[in-house]
Amino acid sequence: MAISEFEVKRCEREMDKFLSAHRPPAHIRQEVDLAYRLDNQSVEIFEIRPDWKDSTEKIEIPIAKATYVKAKKEWKVYWQKSDMKWHRYEPCPTVKYLEEFLSVVGEDSFSCFFG
Incomplete structure (x- = not known):
């Protein structure tokens, strides 16, 4: 189930502050930038860079993802390993609020998100 319009606006406001x-x-x-997307109940943060094969093309490199579980009223936190799959971020697998997710990503204590 997708998050409500009110929650979408709140997410956009918090994501804009983070960015x-x-x-x-x-x-x-032009060489490296950050962006985000909202998709149903998930927020994904990604890096935008020129493709190394064709610098006129841009590629997106996933950094972090949070998925809201409405039944539990919590966000599941994910990071993408070198196998190109999303994995739960074990130091902090869930958070109550989107702001906590953004704080975890911003701190990047274990260098999982920004390397």
Whole structure:
């Protein structure tokens, strides 16, 4: 089940705050940038870079994902390993609020999200 329109607006506001604090400086955003997408009940943060084979093409590199479980009123936290699959972030597998997820990603204590 998708999150409500009210929750979508709240997510967008929080994500915009996160990006404004973590995006690279404007002069290098053509080389590397951060973005997010909302898809049903999930929020995904990804990096945007030129493709190494064709610099006119852009590629997206997933960084972190949180999926809201409405029945439990919590967000499941994921990171993408080198096998290109999403895995639960074991140091903090769930959080109550999206802001907590963004804090975990921003701190990146175990270098799982930003390397």
